[in-house]
Amino acid sequence: MLSSKVSQKLNEQIGLEFYTANLYLQMSAWCSLKGFEGCAEFLRQHSEEERGHMQRLFDxxxxxxxxxxxxxIKAPPSEWDSPISIFKSIFEHECTVTKEINALVKIAFEEGDYSTFHFLQWYVGEQHEEENLFRIILDKFQIxxxxxxxxxxxxxxxxxxxxxxxR
Ligand SMILES: [Fe+2]
Ligand SMILES: [Fe+2]
Structure with missing residues (x-):
């Protein structure tokens, strides 16, 4: 059984992953409307991954x-200036998610909840991957x-x- 502190923070993280899925789906729709089909496909796929992150926590x-x-879940923005501004805000958003995951890991450890601490290691690795992926994409855009x-x-x-x- 989870402590109320851990379960409250896990529920907040469920909300954040859901928001992230909605944010990327909204960004995908914007890219599609403006004719950036590659960005749209990538973001739609990434939205599904975020939904998977939410479901994994939920389960x-x-x-x-x-x-x-x-x-x-608050509504995401729906207007951006360009694909580059979208990927800049994604990178910043992923850094915020990493901070929240780290805060969650800290609480699990402090509460002596080693099962949750262990479960969260997957998210620690995932955030490292995602920050790296979006940093590479942003570099490509900037070049x-x-x-x-x-x-x-x-x-x-x-x-x-x-x-x-x-695949
Ligand atoms: Fe996520
Ligand atoms: Fe992410």
């Missing part, structure tokens, strides 16, 4: 014999997107990444 809470409680032609190449590159992750 864990449930398996401990506690009731997962879904919090209110190439000064011209319209560059944006096209980044869009194609994201399509390639999305397709290789689908």
């Amino acid at each position: 864990y809470v449930s398996k401990t014999g506690s009731l997962p409680i879904l919090p209110a 190439l997107s000064t011209e319209t032609k560059g944006l096209f190449f980044v869009d194609q590159e994201l399509k390639r990444i999305a397709q290789s992750r689908d």
Whole structure:
């Protein structure tokens, strides 16, 4: 059974992963509308991954014999200036998620909840991967997107990444 402190923080994380899934889905729709099909496909796929992160937490809470409680999820923004501004805000958002995961790990350890502490290590590794992935994408944008032609190449590159992750 989870302590109330741990279960409250896990429920907050469920909400944050849900928000992240919605945010990336909304960004995907914006990219699709503006004709950046590669970015749209990549973000739609990434939204599904975030939904998976939410479900994994939800199932864990449930398996401990506690009731997962879904919090209110705020609406994501729906307007951006460019694909590069989208990927800049994603990188910042992922850094915030990492901070929240670290705070959760700290609470689990302090509460002596080593099962949750162990469960959360997957998220620690995942956040490391995601920060790295979005840093690489942002670098590509910063190198190439000064011209319209560059944006096209980044869009194609994201399509390639999305397709290789689908397999
Ligand atoms: Fe996530
Ligand atoms: Fe993420």
